[in-house]
Amino acid sequence: MIKFGPQNLRIPKFERPVYVVAGGLTDYRKRYPEKNTCQLCTEALRMAVEENDLKLDPEEVRRSVNWCVYSQFADHFGDQLLAAAKVHDYLGFDPLGNIEVKTGGATGGSAVLAAAQAVASGYASCVPVVGWERMDEVSTKVGNSYIASAACKDFESELGWMYAAYYALMAQRYQYENNVPRDTLARIACKNHEYARHSPFAQNPGKYTVKEILENDIVSHPLSFLECCVMSVGAAVLLLCDEPTARRLTDKPVQLKAIAGGSHTLRTADRRHMPILLLPNETPETYADYFGAKRDAWPGFSSFLASRTAAYLAYHMAGIKDPLEDFDLLETHDAFTISDVQTYEDIGLRPYGRGREFIESGDAYFEGRLPTNLSGGLIGTMHAVGATGIFQIVELLWQLQGKYDKFHGDAALWRRYGKEKPTDWRSLQVHNAKRGCAISHAGTGSHVTCAILERV
Amino acid sequence: MSIEWPSATLEVVQQRPLTVKNPKTWPHIHSYGGWGRFFAGLQERKILATRCANPRCEEKRLWLPPRCECPDCWHAMDWVEAPQRGRLYTWSIVKYPGELFKLPPDTPLISVELDGVCTKVMSWLKEGKPEIGMPVRAVFNTQRPTHTILDLAWVPA
Ligand SMILES: [Zn+2]
Numbered sequence: 001m002i003k004f005g006p007q008n009l010r011i012p013k014f015e016r017p018v019y020v021v022a023g024g025l026t027d028y029r030k031r032y033p034e035k036n037t038c039q040l041c042t043e044a045l046r047m048a049v050e051e052n053d054l055k056l057d058p059e060e061v062r063r064s065v066n067w068c069v070y071s072q073f074a075d076h077f078g079d080q081l082l083a084a085a086k087v088h089d090y091l092g093f094d095p096l097g098n099i100e101v102k103t104g105g106a107t108g109g110s111a112v113l114a115a116a117q118a119v120a121s122g123y124a125s126c127v128p129v130v131g132w133e134r135m136d137e138v139s140t141k142v143g144n145s146y147i148a149s150a151a152c153k154d155f156e157s158e159l160g161w162m163y164a165a166y167y168a169l170m171a172q173r174y175q176y177e178n179n180v181p182r183d184t185l186a187r188i189a190c191k192n193h194e195y196a197r198h199s200p201f202a203q204n205p206g207k208y209t210v211k212e213i214l215e216n217d218i219v220s221h222p223l224s225f226l227e228c229c230v231m232s233v234g235a236a237v238l239l240l241c242d243e244p245t246a247r248r249l250t251d252k253p254v255q256l257k258a259i260a261g262g263s264h265t266l267r268t269a270d271r272r273h274m275p276i277l278l279l280p281n282e283t284p285e286t287y288a289d290y291f292g293a294k295r296d297a298w299p300g301f302s303s304f305l306a307s308r309t310a311a312y313l314a315y316h317m318a319g320i321k322d323p324l325e326d327f328d329l330l331e332t333h334d335a336f337t338i339s340d341v342q343t344y345e346d347i348g349l350r351p352y353g354r355g356r357e358f359i360e361s362g363d364a365y366f367e368g369r370l371p372t373n374l375s376g377g378l379i380g381t382m383h384a385v386g387a388t389g390i391f392q393i394v395e396l397l398w399q400l401q402g403k404y405d406k407f408h409g410d411a412a413l414w415r416r417y418g419k420e421k422p423t424d425w426r427s428l429q430v431h432n433a434k435r436g437c438a439i440s441h442a443g444t445g446s447h448v449t450c451a452i453l454e455r456v
Numbered sequence: 457m458s459i460e461w462p463s464a465t466l467e468v469v470q471q472r473p474l475t476v477k478n479p480k481t482w483p484h485i486h487s488y489g490g491w492g493r494f495f496a497g498l499q500e501r502k503i504l505a506t507r508c509a510n511p512r513c514e515e516k517r518l519w520l521p522p523r524c525e526c527p528d529c530w531h532a533m534d535w536v537e538a539p540q541r542g543r544l545y546t547w548s549i550v551k552y553p554g555e556l557f558k559l560p561p562d563t564p565l566i567s568v569e570l571d572g573v574c575t576k577v578m579s580w581l582k583e584g585k586p587e588i589g590m591p592v593r594a595v596f597n598t599q600r601p602t603h604t605i606l607d608l609a610w611v612p613a
Contacts, residue, residue, distance in 0.1 A: 001527075001528075002515075003514070033470070033473050033475050034473055079478065139555070141552075141554055141555040142554070142555045143554075144552075144553075144554030144555070145554035145555040145556045147554075148554050152521075153486075154488060154491060154521070154605070155521040155578065155605050156578055156605070157556075158556075158557075158558065158604045158605050158606050159565050159578055159579065159580060159605065159606075160550045160553050160554065160557060160565055161553055161554030161555060161556045161557045162550055162552070162553050162554045162557070164550075164552075165548055165550040165553070165565055168548035168550070168565075169546045169547065169548050169565060169566075169567055169578075170546070171548070172546045172547055172548055172588065173545065173546035173567075173588070176546070176588045217551070217552075218549075218551045219550075219551060219552050220548045220549065220550040220551060220552070220565075221548050221549040221550075221551070222548075267521070267575075267578070268567075268576075268578070269521070269567060269575045269576045269577055269578050270519075270521075270575045271575075272517065272574050272575075273574075301545070301546060301567070301576070
């Protein structure tokens with residue numbers, strides 16, 4: 001769709017407020033044979049109900065639940081269809097109703113959206129969202145093949161069987177159109193690997209220089225291994241509630257002010273040129289000089305219409321005028337350094353063509369204007385796909401509750417995962433954080449959700 | 457009566473935790489459906505695209521990969537030959553392709569811009585060094601076709 005009818009972009013509305021009350025994670029590993037999927041989900045749920053300072057004990061929380069949402073990207077990986085039913089039973093939620101959500105890399109974000117819809121409509125009042133991915137049953141090469149099955153198998157997958165290659169095609173075009181220094185992209189990877197060093201959950205932490213990132217092995221030109229997300233095993237859980245339940249459960253409720261989804265063609269190739277959909281902080285003048293010899297189309301290969309649409313809807317839903325001013329922190333789906341820069345533009349942190357400035361200015365860093373991926377993101381911490389969008393919102397929730405240190409700085413938690421807390425560990429708690437945003441993203445932009453959380 | 461234990465056993469990868477290898481080797485019988493015409497066209501050295509046949513449809517762009525039905529009005533589309541010369545729109549050289557990749561690593565993957573086509577066809581470069589903007593022309597694998605999208609490739613024009 002490139003021309004919108006009057007109702008196509010109707011701003012979504014919750015009939016009643018939705019709250020995020022508790023979150024739980026596992027640590028994330030390349031291989032995790034010690035625990036099966038059901039156990040990982042239980043572990044994340046237990047952290048949510050036992051370690052989030054809830055005012056009710058876990059048994060009372062269980063008695064409050066009336067609907068469940070499950071989130072797993074690929075049945076291929078776990079080699080178990082209807083795995084959600086197995087997890088639901090294992091968690092002891094039978095015979096309550098449940099639903100499993102699947103939208104590729106954005107599965108976690110979409111699962112939270114589905115849970116929010118249930119709460120906002122009055123269908124449910126207390127909904128656990130449980131996500132996981134088990135990516136260690138096959139080799140990395142087969143894993144990449146499985147993931148590339150989420151590209152178009154008729155016309156695309158054969159060309160690489162590798163998602164990084166599809167992003168690399170975009171990266172080359174983006175570089176050609178916008179001439180971003182290679183160092184700027186590498187700095188995103190440095191940042192997220194570094195923030196991951198302070199997280200006990202992280203799979204791929206590290207202190208890297210720009211040079212080391214750029215000289216690392218190339219996966220698909222120009223992207224190096226250290227610029228690509230990890231492949232993980234692990235789970236994440238979030239508890240969504242209506243207002244009365246939230247008040248009963250916690251003294252630190254965080255409201256889900258908005259969550260909205262957008263989509264675009266599965267094949268990058270099929271994106272037709274269309275007028276730029278403007279965000280509240282943009283005007284037609286913003287793009288008076290945008291198109292030229294090199295930039296011939298929008299969204300083209302440089303932008304994600306799905307992200308722009310999700311942000312457009314969520315910003316209007318939450319009354320966001322300028323994301324850079326209105327958000328205190330941000331979690332992006334940094335599957336690749338290039339897609340991160342593209343996302344900065346799609347969600348209006350900088351106009352199209354100028355995403356690099358968000359990194360170069362220092363805005364994206366801890367103590368910058370809008371700290372981004374303090375969790376370590378997908379590059380540094382995890383991409384257990386079905387869990388990822390949930391993980392992002394768990395990390396946002398803890399930040400907004402002032403609990404970064406509790407969940408990242410406790411030496412006992414590091415030991416729980418068989419790790420030593422680094423001697424140079426530092427707190428990445430954003431002082432007095434009030435509002436945060438999380439972007440969950442699939443395919444080469446086939447599905448995107450934008451969630452906005454606010455401390456109340 | 458007494459039934460024998462199964463003779464097929466799973467290979468144990470490690471004992472603790474018990475980890476076994478599940479074999480998987482069956483084929484999928486996949487139909488291209490209406491898109492099969494495109495793959496058949498490659499064997500006649502034609503690149504077949506589609507355009508909406510509905511006179512009331514506002515959009516009449518040429519689609520490649522073809523769609524049998526129009527995404528704007530759901531009407532049937534007409535099959536049309538697409539140009540076989542275009543420009544390289546973007547490229548990447550894949551160093552670590554996934555399992556199932558049938559071309560050698562280091563094969564340049566490309567997107568191709570063709571006049572009049574509203575999409576940027578994803579394909580591969582069979583000869584030469586890729587560069588954005590370079591003119592390319594189509595070549596076809598008709599000797600030993602794979603019956604996949606790999607039967608179409610491009611070389612510098
Ligand atoms: Zn039509």
